[in-house]
Amino acid sequence: MKKRTVMLFCAALTTGIILSSSLVTAEEAAAETVEEAEASEDEADEEEADSEADDAETTDGEDGTEETSEDEEAEEEESEDEDEENYETGDASLDDPRNGDEIGENELLVVSFGTSFNDSRRKTIGAVEEAIEKAFPDYGVRRGFTSQIIIDHVKKRDGVVIDNVTEALDRAADNGVKNLVVQPTHLMDGFEYNDLVNEIGQYADAFENVSIGEPLLTSDEDFETVAKAIIDATAEYDDGKTAICFMGHGTEADSNAVYDKMQAVLEDMGALNYYIGTVEAEPSLEDVVAMVKGGDYTRVVLEPLMVVAGDHANNDMAGDDDDSWKSVFEAEGYEVIPVLCGLGEMEDIQALYVAHAQAAVDALK
Numbered sequence: 001m002k003k004r005t006v007m008l009f010c011a012a013l014t015t016g017i018i019l020s021s022s023l024v025t026a027e028e029a030a031a032e033t034v035e036e037a038e039a040s041e042d043e044a045d046e047e048e049a050d051s052e053a054d055d056a057e058t059t060d061g062e063d064g065t066e067e068t069s070e071d072e073e074a075e076e077e078e079s080e081d082e083d084e085e086n087y088e089t090g091d092a093s094l095d096d097p098r099n100g101d102e103i104g105e106n107e108l109l110v111v112s113f114g115t116s117f118n119d120s121r122r123k124t125i126g127a128v129e130e131a132i133e134k135a136f137p138d139y140g141v142r143r144g145f146t147s148q149i150i151i152d153h154v155k156k157r158d159g160v161v162i163d164n165v166t167e168a169l170d171r172a173a174d175n176g177v178k179n180l181v182v183q184p185t186h187l188m189d190g191f192e193y194n195d196l197v198n199e200i201g202q203y204a205d206a207f208e209n210v211s212i213g214e215p216l217l218t219s220d221e222d223f224e225t226v227a228k229a230i231i232d233a234t235a236e237y238d239d240g241k242t243a244i245c246f247m248g249h250g251t252e253a254d255s256n257a258v259y260d261k262m263q264a265v266l267e268d269m270g271a272l273n274y275y276i277g278t279v280e281a282e283p284s285l286e287d288v289v290a291m292v293k294g295g296d297y298t299r300v301v302l303e304p305l306m307v308v309a310g311d312h313a314n315n316d317m318a319g320d321d322d323d324s325w326k327s328v329f330e331a332e333g334y335e336v337i338p339v340l341c342g343l344g345e346m347e348d349i350q351a352l353y354v355a356h357a358q359a360a361v362d363a364l365k
Helices: 026-030 035-055 070-082 120-124 123-137 148-158 165-174 191-201 220-233 254-268 285-293 311-317 324-331 346-363
Strands: 106-112 140-145 179-184 209-213 240-247 273-279 299-304 335-338
Touching: 026 106, 106 123, 106 165, 123 140, 123 346, 140 148, 140 165, 165 311, 179 191, 179 346, 191 209, 220 240, 220 254, 220 346, 240 285, 240 311, 254 273, 273 285, 299 311, 299 324, 311 324, 324 335, 324 346
Parallel strands: 106 140, 106 179, 179 209, 240 273, 240 299, 299 335
Antiparallel strands: none
16 A cells, blocks of 8 residues: 655634533632642653653643653753754744733633644634634733743743743732632643642632633543544544554553543444554554454544644644654555644634633633
8 A cells, every 4th residue: 555644734623612620619619639749740750851851852641740850951952052953843923922911800711731833823822722712802811831841942942931820919919919810721621730720729818709611621522522632623534444543642640541432422423443552652653553453444644632733732742753653654555644733723623712711711710
């Protein structure tokens, strides 16, 4: 079979969804238990180190941050200086970092892990922020990233300043914000989401009201909405001979179960040629290859099950290294089509984040 690789960028879809989200008041956030944090600390450190190690190469973590020593961070920065990027990520000036003052009494802070791929950041995280801004004209929409390495890399390379969560919360407090709503773009309720809730809890006395929206995949309805979105986004490839594989990040937290659940939801919808795998956990690439080989397919479409199409999508999924998803499937004799489209580009996914933010706003009333 002749192998062919095609790189595509997806167009956004259009639907609207109104779903529920959770309220976490400032007092409730402050009451997050120390025992829960300690119970996951060892696992979190291991996962966070993996996630941010990728991040030093301008990646897009999904659910974890690194806590490295100052020496390790210095070594990473020195390595970046010596190994300049040999690829173009887009014009950083087209993206709005949303770090301005004069916020007003109401703020909606959109928190993401982040990515240094400029075009993807604008088309995914930026698009989610724009959708939220349009839906909530009475709120000042601001941005916060959890990955300090990404923040530092973008600042050094492009001169663009993005607030980390602490800086964004301090900015809100200094601007006299009274009602703070935080909407994460996290995929799941994992280590990083819980870290965010705990950090916001430390600002319990800085605002009159605080509400935190839920991650993307929370309710059964969320899973069905996202499943339908990815099916619609790849419908043009569904010809009976194509396996459509989505690559998630993966985590050592219990929340990694979202990937198995998404697989089950897709199967319940009759999307039997759709397969879910992860980079860092299970199902692994080997698991996905085995499932695909069990069917009668001649072609494989690859797409990230991540908010952004950053380092993992461009390199681990669509790269030319022997161990990339593309290369492994090509070695098995399949025609491979990588689709570099983050979930955040899809308008129905944006609408789902808006719905979660709406429920968080409504909880303040």
